[in-house]
Amino acid sequence: MPEAKYLLVGSSHAALEALRAIRLVDPDGSMAMLTKDERLPYSPTILPYVVSGRSGPDKVLLRDPAFFAANACTYVPNAQAVSLDAKARAVTLANGEVWRYQSLLVASGAQPAIPPVKGLDGVTYHVLRTLADAEGLRAAMGAAKSAVVLGAGLVGLHAAENLAEAGLKVSVVEMQDHVLPGYFDAKASTRIEEAFTKHGVDLKLRRKVVEVSGPAARVTLDDGNVLEADLLLVATGVRPVTDWLEGSGVAVDKGVVVDEAMRTNIDGVWAAGDVAQATDFASGKPALIGIIPTAVEQGKIAGQGMAGDSYRKDYAGGLPVNTYRFFGRVALSIGRAAATEGVEAVETDSGAYRRLVLEGNRLVGYASVDEPFDVGIMGELIRRRIDLTECKDAFLAWPVETGRRLMSEQWR
Amino acid sequence: MGVAFDSIGFKASLCDGCGDCMTACSKAKGGASRISIVPGAKAGTFETAICRQCGDPKCVQVCPSGALDKDNGNGIIGWDASKCVDCLLCTAGCAYGGIAVDETVARVAKCDQCDGDPACVKVCPTGALEFRKAGTIFNEYGGKEDLFVPGLSGCQGCNSELIMRHAMRKIGRNSVLATPPGCIPGMGSVGYNGKTGTKVPVFHPLLTNTASMLSGIRRYYDRIGRKDIVVMALAGDGGTSDCGFHAVSGAAERGEKVLYVCVDNEGYMNTGMQRSGTTPYGSWTSTTPVGEHMKGKTQDAKNLPLIMTAHKCRYVATASTGYMEDLYEKLDRAIEASFEGFSYLHIYSPCPTGWRIPASKVIEACRMSVDSNFNPLWEYTNTRGLRFTHSPDNAYPITEYVKMIGKYRHLSPDQLAHIQAKVDEQVALLKLMAAESPPPQAAHRAPAGSSTPAGAESSQPARREIARN
Numbered sequence: 052m053p054e055a056k057y058l059l060v061g062s063s064h065a066a067l068e069a070l071r072a073i074r075l076v077d078p079d080g081s082m083a084m085l086t087k088d089e090r091l092p093y094s095p096t097i098l099p100y101v102v103s104g105r106s107g108p109d110k111v112l113l114r115d116p117a118f119f120a121a122n123a124c125t126y127v128p129n130a131q132a133v134s135l136d137a138k139a140r141a142v143t144l145a146n147g148e149v150w151r152y153q154s155l156l157v158a159s160g161a162q163p164a165i166p167p168v169k170g171l172d173g174v175t176y177h178v179l180r181t182l183a184d185a186e187g188l189r190a191a192m193g194a195a196k197s198a199v200v201l202g203a204g205l206v207g208l209h210a211a212e213n214l215a216e217a218g219l220k221v222s223v224v225e226m227q228d229h230v231l232p233g234y235f236d237a238k239a240s241t242r243i244e245e246a247f248t249k250h251g252v253d254l255k256l257r258r259k260v261v262e263v264s265g266p267a268a269r270v271t272l273d274d275g276n277v278l279e280a281d282l283l284l285v286a287t288g289v290r291p292v293t294d295w296l297e298g299s300g301v302a303v304d305k306g307v308v309v310d311e312a313m314r315t316n317i318d319g320v321w322a323a324g325d326v327a328q329a330t331d332f333a334s335g336k337p338a339l340i341g342i343i344p345t346a347v348e349q350g351k352i353a354g355q356g357m358a359g360d361s362y363r364k365d366y367a368g369g370l371p372v373n374t375y376r377f378f379g380r381v382a383l384s385i386g387r388a389a390a391t392e393g394v395e396a397v398e399t400d401s402g403a404y405r406r407l408v409l410e411g412n413r414l415v416g417y418a419s420v421d422e423p424f425d426v427g428i429m430g431e432l433i434r435r436r437i438d439l440t441e442c443k444d445a446f447l448a449w450p451v452e453t454g455r456r457l458m459s460e461q462w463r
Numbered sequence: 464m465g466v467a468f469d470s471i472g473f474k475a476s477l478c479d480g481c482g483d484c485m486t487a488c489s490k491a492k493g494g495a496s497r498i499s500i501v502p503g504a505k506a507g508t509f510e511t512a513i514c515r516q517c518g519d520p521k522c523v524q525v526c527p528s529g530a531l532d533k534d535n536g537n538g539i540i541g542w543d544a545s546k547c548v549d550c551l552l553c554t555a556g557c558a559y560g561g562i563a564v565d566e567t568v569a570r571v572a573k574c575d576q577c578d579g580d581p582a583c584v585k586v587c588p589t590g591a592l593e594f595r596k597a598g599t600i601f602n603e604y605g606g607k608e609d610l611f612v613p614g615l616s617g618c619q620g621c622n623s624e625l626i627m628r629h630a631m632r633k634i635g636r637n638s639v640l641a642t643p644p645g646c647i648p649g650m651g652s653v654g655y656n657g658k659t660g661t662k663v664p665v666f667h668p669l670l671t672n673t674a675s676m677l678s679g680i681r682r683y684y685d686r687i688g689r690k691d692i693v694v695m696a697l698a699g700d701g702g703t704s705d706c707g708f709h710a711v712s713g714a715a716e717r718g719e720k721v722l723y724v725c726v727d728n729e730g731y732m733n734t735g736m737q738r739s740g741t742t743p744y745g746s747w748t749s750t751t752p753v754g755e756h757m758k759g760k761t762q763d764a765k766n767l768p769l770i771m772t773a774h775k776c777r778y779v780a781t782a783s784t785g786y787m788e789d790l791y792e793k794l795d796r797a798i799e800a801s802f803e804g805f806s807y808l809h810i811y812s813p814c815p816t817g818w819r820i821p822a823s824k825v826i827e828a829c830r831m832s833v834d835s836n837f838n839p840l841w842e843y844t845n846t847r848g849l850r851f852t853h854s855p856d857n858a859y860p861i862t863e864y865v866k867m868i869g870k871y872r873h874l875s876p877d878q879l880a881h882i883q884a885k886v887d888e889q890v891a892l893l894k895l896m897a898a899e900s901p902p903p904q905a906a907h908r909a910p911a912g913s914s915t916p917a918g919a920e921s922s923q924p925a926r927r928e929i930a931r932n
Contacts, residue, residue, distance in 0.1 A: 068524060094527030100548040106528060110546055113529045344555055347524045374551035379569065381551065423564035425512070426555035427521070442504065452501040455560045459475075459501070459510035 054151035055083040055125070057357055058142060060132050061158030062086035063094055064343050065324025065350035067113065069156050072354025074122050080358070082124040083150065085142070087131035087159075090182055091115065095160070096343060099209035101185040102192070103216065108182055132159065135299035137317045154319055154357040157296070157307055158350065161289035161325035161341055166201070170263040176283040179206050188284065192217050195281035199223075199270050201260060203230040205375065207286035208247070212377055214282070215252050222253040222278050224260055224270065231382075234373040235418055236389040236396075239382060239404055242420045246378050289341060291326040304328050306339050311365035313353035321357055323349035332368030332434065333387050333415065340369035344430075370430055381419075385426050386433045388418035397447050407450060412440045417450070428454040435461070467598035467605070468538025471498075471513060471574070471581055477857050478509040478591035484583035488574075491582035495565035497574040498583050498592075512560030514574040516540055521556035522573075531562075538598070539575050547571070590854045596788045604791075607632050610662045617650040620815040620822025622829065623726045624650065625784050627697055630724060630810075631663070633794045638693040639680055640665045643673040643707060645699030646814075647726065649733040652697075670706040673698055674714035677721045685720075693798060695722035701731045701739040704767045708740075715774035715805040722801035725767065728814040736817040740765045743837075744885065745878045747870040748817075758873055763885055768809040772843045772896075777804030780842035780852075783811045785829030789840055789852050796842070804845075811838045819869020828867050835864040836890050841897070848900030855890045 057073055059066040062084055073082065086092070091112040100106040119126040131145040135155070142150045163178040165171065177188045188210070192198075198214045200207045203225035215221045223230075229240035230247075244254055259273040268283035291306035302308040302316040306328030313321045313329070324346040331338035348366065355363035375382040387394070390408050394415060399405040403422030408415050413436050417429045429450075432439075437457060439446050446453040478500065485496035499512040516533075520540050523531040530547035533540045542562075549570055553562045565572035574581075576594075584594045610631035617624040623646050631638070640663050642648040651660040653667045668676045673696050681694040703711055703725040714721055730748050731737040738748040743764045747753045751760040771779045778800035782790040793808060800806040813820055813828040820828050832838040833853055840853035861883045865871035874882075 064524070064527075096527035096550065096552070097548065100528070100550075105548050106546070111528060113527075343525045343527060343552055344521075347521070347556075372552075372555045374555055376549055376551065381564070381569070383551070383554075385555065423551070423554070423566065425557070425560040425563055426551070427557040428512075428560050430555060431558040445502075451560075452499075455499060455501045455512035456503055456510040458559050459473075459512060460504065 052141075052149055052151055053083070054081070056080040056153045057082040057156070058150055058152035058154070059084040059124075059156045059158060060086075060142065061156070061160055061324065061326070062088060062092040062126075063158070063160060063324065064346040065160075065327075065353070066156060066158040067092055068347050068350030069158065069321075069323060069354030069357065070122060070124055072351045072360065073358040076355070076358040076360045079123065082122075083127060084119070084124055085127045085130040085132060085144070085150065087129070087145075088181060089128050091126070091128075093182055094343065095180055098179050098182065098185040099206070099213060101182065102179070102189050102210060103213040104189070108186060111182070132295045135296055135301065135320075137299050137301065137320060140319060152319070155321065156350075156353055156357065157301070157315070157320060157322040157326055158324045158346075158353075159292040159295070159326050161291050163285060164288045164290040165285060166260075166287050168201075168260050168263055171285070174263055174265045174268055174283065176263075176268070176285050178285050179210055180289065191282055192219065195219055197221070197280040198282040198284065199268055199278050199280040200284045200286055201270075202286035202288065203227070203254065203256070204286060204288060205231065205373070207284070208243075208375075208377065210284050210286060211247065211252055212250070214284075215247075215250050219282070220251070220253075220280075222255060222270075222280070223247070224255045224258050224272065224278075226257065226259050228257055230254070230256070231373070231375070233389060234371065234375075234384045235382065235420075236391070236406060238398065238400060239384075239388075239406065239418050239420050242404055243375075243377055243382055246380060250378055289325065291328070291339065293326060304337065308337070309349075312356045312363065313349050313366060314356060321353040323353040329366055330368045332370045335368060338369065340371055342369075342372055344372050345369040367434060370433060372426060372430065374426060380421055381423055382421075383424060383426055384416070384418035385430050386414070386416035388416035390416055405450070407447060409439070412438060412443055414439060414446075424451050425454055428458050431458060431461070437461075466535065466538075467601035468516065469576070469579065469594060469596045469598040470516065470538075471576065471584060472593040472595045473511045473513070474591050474593070475503065475508065475510060476591075476859070477589045477854075478511070479589055480507075480509040481588065483586045483588060484592055487582040487586040491577060492572070494567050494572055495563075496583075497572050499560060499563075512563070514540065514557075514561030515559055516574075516576070521558070522553035522562050523556075525552045525556040527552060537576075537579070540573065541575065542571065542573055544570070589857065600787055600791050604629075604632050608636070608662070610634075610636065611652055612660045612662075615650045615652065615660060617646065618814075618816040618822075620820075620825045621646070621650070622784055622812040622814070622825050623647060623728060626724075626726050626810050626812055627652065629784070629787075629790070630697065630794060631661075633791065634693050634695070634722075634798060636663055637691055638663050638695055639677075639684075641668050641673050641677055641696040641698070642666075643668050643696065643698050643702040644670050644733075645702055645726075645731075646728065646733040647697050647699065670702045672710050673702060673707050674710035674719070674721065674723060677723075678714050678717070678719040681720050690802065693722055693801060694720070695724065695801070697724050697726060699731070699733075700725055700727040700729060700741040700767070704740040704765060711771075711807075712774065715771060715776050715807065718777075718804045720801055720804060722797055722806045722808070724797075724808045724810060726810055726812045727767070728812045728817065729764070730814075730817060732814050732817040741767055744882060745871060745874050747819075747873065753873045758875065758878065759870070766889065768807065769892075771807045771809075772849065774805070775845045776807050776843075777801075778806040778842070778844055779809075780807075781809045781811065781838060781840055783829045783833050783838060783840060785826055785831075785833055786840060786853060793842060793852070800844070813868070817870070819872070820867065824867060828864070831859065831864045831867060835859040835861050836886050837861060837864050839890060839893055841893060849893065849896040850900050851893070851897055855894065858890075861886055
């Protein structure tokens with residue numbers, strides 16, 4: 052029976068950071084990384100760029116076998132965890148193999164959330180979560196002339212842009228009022244929507260799909276309209292991969308419930324990344340914030356806890372971050388960039404769009420379209436709750452320069 | 464032995480916001496500048512945003528395409544344009560604006576330190592930007608043999624021990640070392656029970672005859688044809704400026720081929736902190752006490768290195784462990800010069816015990832002593848004259864320095880004003896001398912020559928390879 056002092060289930064950002072954090076403290080403890088994927092580690096974020104051809108399946112791998120050899124970590128691909136016996140400290144794989152552990156990291160990520168739409172399970176549709184999905188979509192895109200994308204989140208919009216740029220006639224169906232809900236306010240979203248419309252993408256906002264039928268895809272909307280396409284992509288969000296934890300005793304709400312040290316309720320089991328339900332920085336309440344920066348932070352904290360690193364700090368809560376490129380343009384947001392209640396929002400809408408959101412003279416959110424800013428600096432101003440009273444005029448007038456100044460001062 | 468990295472340092476107090484660095488960067492890299500100078504909190508002050516080449520780089524960790532990576536050879540976080548998909552997540556990772564969007568190409572750009580020769584630093588007219596090469600020094604010397612035994616009994620935080628260990632690591636085994644009475648032999652470098660605490664031949668001359676004994680040793684080595692030995696002293700300021708001065712002055716005047724390193728802790732520290740000729744005005748020492756009537760030393764210190772320039776030595780320099788790169792460069796030149804004539808290196812050495820400084824603040828005191836012009840850094844050669852190796856402009860007021868040090872705690876405003884005046888006077892004099900450099904050929908002929916057999920104008924090539932270890 053194979054065993055590892057540190058067993059990491061998952062192979063993306065959270066697991067990789069945990070590996071790094073563990074090895075800083077414990078260079079020798081046995082370690083294994085299990086992934087249901089057949090490849091070396093890669094990031095789901097890269098997949099739209101594989102679809103577009105901007106990157107390739109071989110260029111996206113984040114680590115090579117030499118890295119795992121150097122870090123004394125056994126990398127096990129095609130290893131899908133199907134159950135956890137927390138008492139015996141053992142994880143069973145789909146092929147029947149059982150891995151024993153001393154410390155377990157649950158970093159099994161998320162998978163596409165498929166909406167309960169009538170007829171959807173009877174047709175062929177694409178999703179975009181794995182490299183195999185991306186290769187499949189890219190291949191299908193070549194033969195198709197038209198496409199329907201369900202969902203105008205990041206994955207849906209990235210894919211819609213790729214499909215449109217490849218010459219397909221594309222429709223995007225979204226039930227919310229605007230694209231990228233949550234990240235941007237209406238004015239910012241409108242700019243993004245206009246760009247899509249200008250590039251021939253048909254945005255069906257505030258619309259629900261009532262039925263899907265074959266042969267390729269015949270999508271009936273709640274207003275009675277019917278969209279016909281050769282290709283259907285479902286991009287209506289993701290949900291944590293927690294089915295394998297059923298019966299293990301690990302508490303699962305929307306995701307795996309963790310404390311500020313990324314521990315689950317079960318001794319010896321940590322969770323991090325898209326699978327984990329940690330806290331939201333702004334509200335302090337449990338939240339799923341499935342983005343790379345939170346995965347990195349959580350993975351590091353979990354790894355430090357697993358290895359007993361005394362420098363571990365509690366998780367301060369996740370901040371939503373979005374760096375979005377569309378048709379060569381740029382839209383950025385961090386924190387409560389779309390908030391309207393009880394905050395002071397300062398908007399600039401001539402030329403580029405900028406929205407600064409403050410609360411008690413402290414920055415809580417920032418979004419822009421067509422005007423880059425240092426997202427990381429603004430994130431620090433938010434996280435450190437820097438009081439901007441003294442420099443508020445300068446900050447509102449020149450946020451980038453003033454932000455750089457503030458962090459330069461903090462650094463000394 | 465781990466690997467250390469060089470880094471670009473920014474001293475906000477010296478930046479005048481001219482922007483030359485950004486122009487130079489932009490030109491060197493063909494796009495937006497990777498260093499950004501922004502207005503500071505007060506008018507006329509400036510701050511910077513530049514990649515810190517973090518040891519724990521968030522930009523690398525959040526990159527989904529593997530386009531960013533820290534090179535463990537040179538410490539640079541490199542960016543692979545062919546892998547980057549322009550998602551900009553790295554800009555969300557960096558807390559310092561060190562990787563930002565270059566709007567001319569709509570891709571990210573970051574500092575790569577120009578292969579170890581940063582364009583921004585070269586054009587900085589005020590010295591606000593520095594390329595700090597301490598990493599290279601560590602990589603080069605960190606693995607070399609320490610020529611003192613472990614466990615010397617110096618005080619906690621002793622800066623003189625640091626100087627000894629650094630200097631001898633650099634100079635290497637081919638040396639003969641004199642350590643006249645003072646902290647240096649006192650902490651065990653001459654040894655106990657018939658064994659030395661030093662891994663090179665070491666002897667303990669009198670306070671009065673160090674330079675004379677070294678002259679004899681040098682002449683003997685010359686006679687037997689051993690021209691590869693560094694004949695040197697690690698001496699205190701008392702043994703150099705007071706009791707041993709006649710010997711030092713004589714050897715310098717005769718052009719003896721000796722490396723004389725004076726470790727200046729401003730008094731006789733190992734015997735109970737008595738004042739010396741180099742103890743600064745106002746200092747508390749055990750013989751210049753502070754009480755109802757006396758308020759510390761009532762005389763100004765003599766400027767020993769400046770006195771040595773009047774001997775037309777081959778080489779004279781001041782140095783500080785607060786500026787290690789400078790110290791190492793000067794050690795290089797001082798060693799070189801000691802094969803041709805008298806070479807004098809004066810290293811300032813704040814004493815945590817005798818000066819009342821916390822051990823953890825000694826290096827800060829070193830830096831502030833230089834940054835306040837209390838101890839300006841300069842070097843002199845008999846052919847090129849004097850030049851500053853650290854700009855004396857934009858210095859901190861002297862109060863910033865003395866407030867770090869317990870032996871000045873009692874100073875009255877009058878005394879402070881006196882010290883500031885003397886510091887200004889000293890810098891003015893040095894500037895006058897520096898302004899004369901490089902001197903006209905006729906005015907500064909090489910000295911008449913050493914009286915040692917090989918002669919000052921020796922045709923012997925100076926020995927380059929010093930350390931065998």
